[in-house]
Amino acid sequence: METRPLPHIGFPRVTLHAPRWRRPSRARLLVWGSALLVAAAVMLPPLYLLLRAVGAGSQAWSALLRARTLIIIGNTALLAITVTAASAVLALTLAWLTTRSDLPGRRLWSVLTALPLVIPSYVGGYLMVASLGPRGMLQGWLEPLLGIERLPEIYGFPGAALVLTLLSYPYALLTLRAAFQRLDPAQEEAARSLGRSRRTVFLRITLPQLRPALAAGSLLVALYTLRDFGAVSIMRFNTFTRVLYIQYRSSFDRSGAAALALVLVILTLAILAIEMRLRGRGRIHSNQASAQRPPALVPLGRWRWPALAFCSLIVLLSLVIPAGVLLYWLVRGLLSGEVLMPLLQVAANSILAGTLAAVLIIAAAIPVAILVTRRPSPLAHGIERLTYVGFALPGIVVALSLVFFGSRYAPSLYQTLPLLLLAYLVLFLPEAVGAVKSALLQIHPNLEEAARSLGRDPLQAFRLVLLPQIRPGLAAGAALVFLTTMKELPATLLLAPLGFRTLATSVWSAVEEAFFAQAAAPALLIILTSSLPLAYLVLRERETAA
Amino acid sequence: MSQPAVICRALTKSFNATAAVHAVDLSVPEGQILAILGPSGSGKTTLLRLIAGFEEPDHGEIRINDQPVASAAVFVPPERRRVGMVFQSHALFPHLTVADNVAFGIRDEHDRHQRVAHFLELVGLEKLAARYPHELSGGESQRVALARALAAEPVVVLLDEPFSNLDAELRVRMREEVRLILKETGTTALFVTHDQEEALFMGDRMAVLRAGRLEQEGTPEAVYSNPASRSLAEFLGHAEFIAGVVTDAGLETELGRLAQRVDLPPGSVVEVGFRADDVALAADEAGEAEVLARIFRGGTTLYRVKLPSGKIVHSMQAHTLTLEPGSRVRLWLEPHHPLPCYAEGKALRIHEMAPRRH
Numbered sequence: 013m014e015t016r017p018l019p020h021i022g023f024p025r026v027t028l029h030a031p032r033w034r035r036p037s038r039a040r041l042l043v044w045g046s047a048l049l050v051a052a053a054v055m056l057p058p059l060y061l062l063l064r065a066v067g068a069g070s071q072a073w074s075a076l077l078r079a080r081t082l083i084i085i086g087n088t089a090l091l092a093i094t095v096t097a098a099s100a101v102l103a104l105t106l107a108w109l110t111t112r113s114d115l116p117g118r119r120l121w122s123v124l125t126a127l128p129l130v131i132p133s134y135v136g137g138y139l140m141v142a143s144l145g146p147r148g149m150l151q152g153w154l155e156p157l158l159g160i161e162r163l164p165e166i167y168g169f170p171g172a173a174l175v176l177t178l179l180s181y182p183y184a185l186l187t188l189r190a191a192f193q194r195l196d197p198a199q200e201e202a203a204r205s206l207g208r209s210r211r212t213v214f215l216r217i218t219l220p221q222l223r224p225a226l227a228a229g230s231l232l233v234a235l236y237t238l239r240d241f242g243a244v245s246i247m248r249f250n251t252f253t254r255v256l257y258i259q260y261r262s263s264f265d266r267s268g269a270a271a272l273a274l275v276l277v278i279l280t281l282a283i284l285a286i287e288m289r290l291r292g293r294g295r296i297h298s299n300q301a302s303a304q305r306p307p308a309l310v311p312l313g314r315w316r317w318p319a320l321a322f323c324s325l326i327v328l329l330s331l332v333i334p335a336g337v338l339l340y341w342l343v344r345g346l347l348s349g350e351v352l353m354p355l356l357q358v359a360a361n362s363i364l365a366g367t368l369a370a371v372l373i374i375a376a377a378i379p380v381a382i383l384v385t386r387r388p389s390p391l392a393h394g395i396e397r398l399t400y401v402g403f404a405l406p407g408i409v410v411a412l413s414l415v416f417f418g419s420r421y422a423p424s425l426y427q428t429l430p431l432l433l434l435a436y437l438v439l440f441l442p443e444a445v446g447a448v449k450s451a452l453l454q455i456h457p458n459l460e461e462a463a464r465s466l467g468r469d470p471l472q473a474f475r476l477v478l479l480p481q482i483r484p485g486l487a488a489g490a491a492l493v494f495l496t497t498m499k500e501l502p503a504t505l506l507l508a509p510l511g512f513r514t515l516a517t518s519v520w521s522a523v524e525e526a527f528f529a530q531a532a533a534p535a536l537l538i539i540l541t542s543s544l545p546l547a548y549l550v551l552r553e554r555e556t557a558a
Numbered sequence: 559m560s561q562p563a564v565i566c567r568a569l570t571k572s573f574n575a576t577a578a579v580h581a582v583d584l585s586v587p588e589g590q591i592l593a594i595l596g597p598s599g600s601g602k603t604t605l606l607r608l609i610a611g612f613e614e615p616d617h618g619e620i621r622i623n624d625q626p627v628a629s630a631a632v633f634v635p636p637e638r639r640r641v642g643m644v645f646q647s648h649a650l651f652p653h654l655t656v657a658d659n660v661a662f663g664i665r666d667e668h669d670r671h672q673r674v675a676h677f678l679e680l681v682g683l684e685k686l687a688a689r690y691p692h693e694l695s696g697g698e699s700q701r702v703a704l705a706r707a708l709a710a711e712p713v714v715v716l717l718d719e720p721f722s723n724l725d726a727e728l729r730v731r732m733r734e735e736v737r738l739i740l741k742e743t744g745t746t747a748l749f750v751t752h753d754q755e756e757a758l759f760m761g762d763r764m765a766v767l768r769a770g771r772l773e774q775e776g777t778p779e780a781v782y783s784n785p786a787s788r789s790l791a792e793f794l795g796h797a798e799f800i801a802g803v804v805t806d807a808g809l810e811t812e813l814g815r816l817a818q819r820v821d822l823p824p825g826s827v828v829e830v831g832f833r834a835d836d837v838a839l840a841a842d843e844a845g846e847a848e849v850l851a852r853i854f855r856g857g858t859t860l861y862r863v864k865l866p867s868g869k870i871v872h873s874m875q876a877h878t879l880t881l882e883p884g885s886r887v888r889l890w891l892e893p894h895h896p897l898p899c900y901a902e903g904k905a906l907r908i909h910e911m912a913p914r915r916h
Contacts, residue, residue, distance in 0.1 A: 037635065458649035461612050464636035465643040466663030466710050476662075480653040 039470035043387075047379040051398040054438045057413035058277070058401055064416055065274040068267030076271050084272075088251040088279070091172055091244070092237045098177045099233040100226060102326065103184035109319055111192040114309040116316065121323050122189065128330040129182045130542040132499045134242025134520060135535045136179045139334040140171055141246060142341055142528040149340055172247040178330040179243070180236045184229030191225030197307035210310065231287035238280055239406040241502040246523055252276040253408045253502070260506065266416050273409045281404050338532055338539075345529030355518075355533050362498050362514040368429070369436040370494040374486055376437060377444035382474075385452040386460075402439045410438050411506035418507075427509050435503040440493050447492060451485020452478075491548070499538050561624060563588045563714050563746040564609060569618035571604055578604040580770040581618070586714065586748055591740060593761025593778070594750040597793070601770040602750035606716045609748065610643050611636035623713050642707030642715040646722055648699045650691040656702050657687040663710025677705040680739060696724045700732055704739065714746045721756065733759055754795060758782060766790060788900040791831045798871055802830040802899065808911055809899070812865055813837065814890035817911040820899050828899040828906060830891075834860055837873035838892040841881055845888040849881050863889055 036044075075081075109115045110122040128136075143149045146162045154160045195218065203213040241253040248254075252272065259269040312319055380399055383392040402410075414435050418426035425431045455478060463473035501516045508517060515534040522531035562585035569582040578601040586592045596602040607613045609620055611627065611634060619629040622641065627634040642663075650659050660674045678684045681701035691699055700720060707715050720736070721729045737760055740747050749760045750767075757764050758778040765775040774786040785791035788799070802809035802816065804826045809816040811830055820828060839861060846866040853860040854877070861873045861881065873889060881887065891897070899906045 456647055456649060458645045458647050459651060461610070461636070462643060462645060462649040462651070462706075463662065464612070465610050465639070465641055465712075466706070467637045467640075467665055468662075469635070469637050477651055 037470065039474075042471075043379045043382055046376075047383050047392075047395050050376045050380060050437075050441070051395045053376075053434060054399055054401050054441055056417065056434070057410045057438055058405060060417045061270055061273055061277070061409065061413040064267055064270035064413075068271050073271060075268050076275070081272070081275075084250060084252055084255050085275075087169075087249065088238065091169065091176070091249065091251055092234045094169075094173045095176045095180060095237045096230050096234045098173070099181035099184050100230045102177070102181045103188050103229060104222075104226065106181075106185055106323065106326065107188035107192055109323065111189055112307060112310055113312050113319065114316075115312060115319055115323070121327075124327045124331060125185060125323065126182045127543075128179050130539055131179055131334060132242060132501070132516070132538060132542065133176065133179055133240050134246055134501050134516070134523070135538060136175045136334065137171075137243040137246030138519060138523045138528070138531055138535060139337045140166065140175050141523065141526075142531070143333060143337040144171075145526075147526065148528070149337055167248045169249055172244050172249040172251075175243045175247065176237050176240060178326075180233045181330075183232040183236060184226070187225050187229035187232065188222065191222050195221055195307070200307070228287060231283055235280065235283050235287065238276070238283065241406065241408045242520075252279075253406055256408050256412060257502070260412055260415065269412060270416065273412055276406060277404060277409055280406065284404050338536055341528045341532035342536060345532055348529065350529055350533075355537075358513050358515055358518050358534060359537060361512055362516070365429070365432065365436075365504070365508075365512075365514060366494040366497040369433055369440065369497040370490040372433055373437055373440055373444045373493045374448065374490045376441060377448040377489070378486075380445050381448035381452050385449055386457060396445065399445050400442045402442050405438065407435075407439055407500060407502040408506075410435050411503040414503075415506055427507065429509060429512075432504065432507040432509070435507050436493075436497055436500065439500065439503065440496050443496065444489050444493050447485060447489025448482070451482040451489070454485070455481045488548070491544070495541055495544060498541050561588060562586055563623060564748065565619075565621040565624075566605075566609070567619045567621075569605070569608060569620065570616050571601075571608055571613055572616055573604075577601075577770045579608065579615075582767070582770075582772045584765060584772060584775065586746055588746050589744045590762040591737070591747045591749055591760055593757040593764045594748065594767050595754055595757035595764060596750065596752060596767035598752055600752075600767045602752075602767055603718055604770075605767065606643070606718050606748065606750055609714075610641045610716055611639050640711070640713045642710055642712030644703045644707050644715060644717045644720045646719045648691075648703040648720075648723070650694075650699055650702055650706075652691050654690075655687065656683060656689050656691070656694070659691070659702055660706045660709050663706060673709055677709040680708070680743070681705045697728050697732055700724065700736075704736060708739075708743060708745065712745075714748060715740070717747060717749045719751055720749075721751075722753075729756075736760075766793070768793065783895055784898045784905065785831065786905045788829060788831065788903040788905075791898065791900075796833050796872075797831050798833065799829045799831055799900075800869070800871070802828050804828065811891065812867055812869065813871070816891060816893075816897060818896045818899075819909040819911055820901075820906045821909075822901065822906070826901070828901050831898045831900060832891060832893065834872040834874040836891055836893040836897065837871060838890050839863070839873040839875055839879075840888050841885060842888040843886055845886040847887050847889050849883050849885045849887055851883055852881060861887075863887060865889070 106121075106125050110118050110125070115121065131139075141148060144163065144166050145151070146165060148163070151160060151163045154163075199221075200213050200217055203217045204210070208216070239253070240251075241257065244251045245254045245257060252275070256269055256273055256276070259272070377399075380396055383389075384396045414431055415426070418431050422431070459477050459481070460470075460473045463477045464470070468476060498514075499516055501520060504514055504516055505520060508514065513521075515538050518534040519531045519538065522528070522534075564584075564586040566582055566584050569579055570577060571579045580601075582601075582605060584592070594602055594605065604613060608615050608628065609622075614633055615628050617630070620627050622639055625634075626632050627639050651662065654662065657674050657678070660677055661670050664670045664673055666673075674687070675684065678687055681704060683698060683701055683705065686694065686698060686702075691702070694702065700723075703720070704715075717736075721732055724732055733756055739745075749757075751757050751760070761778050763775060764778040764781050766773045766781065768790075773790055774781055782794060785794050785797070791797040791799075800811050800813060802811045804820060804822050804824050805815075806824060807815060808818060809820075809828070809830060816830065820826075822828065848864050849861055850864050850870065851862040853862065857877060859875050859877050859879065861875060862870060863873060864870050871889065896908050896910050899908055
């Protein structure tokens with residue numbers, strides 16, 4: 013009988029040995045080395061800021077406790093709360109109308125109401141001032157009719173709140189629309205068949221399940237408001253970011269600015285922490301219904317007309333008027349002989365900075381993404397988390413920290429392209445890591461392993477097998493970084509080499525001096541370039557849906 | 559027997575303190591196929607990945623062609639082990655044609671074309687050389703994966719559930735084809751699967767891996783008819799057990815006397831393992847057993863029968879016999895080989911008593 017039960021004897025037992033240390037392979041050294049370098053680079057601004065703030069001395073800290081700081085905190089909080097609340101109401105209404113009601117033209121409205129995403133806040137601010145400002149378009153029309161030379165001020169809180177609400181509600185809208193679409197209509201139908209009215213079902217079944225999405229979307233809006241520099245500066249409303257910029261421009265008290273910046277970072281971190289906690293919970297909710305029928309649409313009946321009027325008003329305010337104003341100033345500028353030639357140089361600068369940033373940041377994201385997806389370990393995840401520091405740092409804070417650092421320790425780098433690129437790296441690495449990671453996650457590790465067992469070393473396996481596969485993902489990530497860089501304002505403003513004007517800084521300086529016609533062409537170019545990724549995302553969504 | 563191509567000694571690998579592979583000893587002789595049968599989570603894939611070099615063992619040793627490739631002192635990276643891997647997902651490179659996939663592991667430039675052609679012909683795909691993986695059917699991509707692994711002239715080919723992505727009919731055809739190719743080329747192979755039938759078919763030898771431990775190794779026939787433990791017999795399927803009392807004349811059971819002996823004193827009780835096809839059945843008005851259910855299986859019919867003691871057993875019969883539930887029957891064991899016996903769950907050494915009686 014040829015049976016051999018295998019008791020665990022027969023071979024000498026190999027004794028336990030301590031974990032051996034072997035020289036790590038070249039590939040492993042390369043990946044870990046570059047990932048650590050990237051992590052160190054992105055940690056430079058926050059750590060240096062902390063250092064300066066701690067070393068600021070009691071004077072700076074007591075300055076922080078003065079009434080003025082309280083006013084800044086009050087202003088910032090007031091603005092954040094107002095914008096968030098207004099956006100939440102807008103977004104909830106629009107999300108319901110475009111997913112659950114029989115509103116005529118739902119698809120069109122859902123695209124139009126998402127579009128304000130492509131308008132950077134400083135362009136939005138510029139267009140508000142250029143239309144309703146004391147010497148804006150409205151005044152230009154009224155002057156010949158009524159002889160009004162100045163309109164009442166729109167600067168300050170109302171202007172800032174209006175601009176930021178109109179620009180940031182789409183963040184909450186997109187989150188809520190997704191949540192509405194994930195809800196299982198069978199639950200609502202079950203509640204209806206249990207004898208509840210439509211209103212009760214909405215309040216007791218639908219709304220509670222939307223709560224995580226509503227909270228997450230609202231926090232996104234709050235974060236946007238907190239970090240915003242362009243709109244509040246143009247609207248001359250003293251929140252943290254504007255005050256930081258003024259301090260940078262006017263005072264030599266850099267430690268005080270550092271302390272103030274640190275307070276802003278802490279506020280941002282707090283909101284981010286809440287947001288992450290809620291997002292984790294939201295995910296649990298979203299897993300339940302995958303295959304489901306589309307919900308039955310609620311007939312609006314007579315309410316159709318007010319609903320249409322509401323959507324039209326929002327689109328009018330957030331899209332049509334800005335576009336109209338932009339065209340008005342563009343045409344007016346062209347008619348009055350505004351030359352477009354300097355624009356070429358400025359656009360070339362923007363493209364140069366964007367291209368360099370895209371290449372650098374994607375290259376930096378690759379080792380981090382490889383570590384997390386292919387060699388997950390606590391250290392790898394730690395490094396990944398460090399690269400997300402850009403989410404917590406407003407652009408103005410990163411820029412200020414690098415200004416301080418550069419002027420003190422690296423004067424030869426100060427106001428050169430490399431230091432600007434470092435700021436871009438800190439700010440935009442998160443989206444690049446996200447893009448590269450999702451590209452890598454789509455490739456089964458078996459592919460590289462197959463290459464290895466067919467005799468290729470890790471670097472060859474990467475080059476011959478992995479790279480050709482993830483190239484489209486890398487390209488998409490690079491495009492995203494490029495376009496985000498194109499419209500970035502505060503870091504570019506503070507760190508660009510002298511005389512290096514980009515589209516964003518051109519809009520800024522033209523608006524600062526109320527040359528509205530000069531700002532129109534670069535603003536239009538920025539909006540066009542920002543529209544590209546949205547168009548890409550929409551097209552891709554349609555492709556996957558088909 | 560020639561030198562083993564692969565040897566594992568006391569191989570152990572844990573993930574987060576759970577042993578995926580525990581003290582595994584095995585060897586694959588050159589030119590043979592060892593099929594490893596294990597349920598999901600038994601550590602089959604980890605075992606293969608350790609041999610291929612994608613995981614490092616915690617302890618133990620792996621030798622390929624008598625060279626240590628993983629031990630306390632050495633770790634040879636996968637690309638220098640000459641181990642061909644056929645993945646469950648096939649892992650064809652989607653950006654390369656069939657021919658380029660097969661050529662990928664051939665390092666020698668000058669006869670690359672000929673060898674690609676040779677191996678494509680071997681798997682019958684010479685016409686599809688210019689296709690891309692997404693243009694292949696499941697069976698075709700299976701063949702490309704095999705050709706790619708063989709073309710690199712590996713010392714051993716590891717196959718990780720290679721047929722599980724195929725539909726049932728194709729699976730049977732592919733395993734015959736793959737076995738034929740491996741045998742034709744004299745390839746040493748280690749094949750893991752959770753499908754018992756597949757393991758019985760593919761292996762020159764077969765081993766059972768459960769919870770990271772190698773429980774039994776032998777020819778497929780030996781493993782199937784004489785599981786080394788009661789729980790292994792249950793795992794291998796359709797196993798039933800009945801008490802047998804040791805007497806001088808053999809083992810007395812409720813299903814008659816068995817002409818076999820175990821090394822235990824008379825009066826000891828053992829568990830006898832049998833399958834439904836070892837049980838004979840005859841309609842008998844005076845019989846004390848009662849048919850509970852008739853389960854029609856196509857070619858055969860399975861009867862569920864209650865014995866006088868209340869124990870329920872199964873008997874496999876030709877589909878020509880039809881008995882309704884409630885019929886009285888007579889049952890007895892009529893095996894064509896000695897039945898395995900277990901005491902305290904462990905297999906006992908058994909001796910046949912000639913002449914065998916019915």
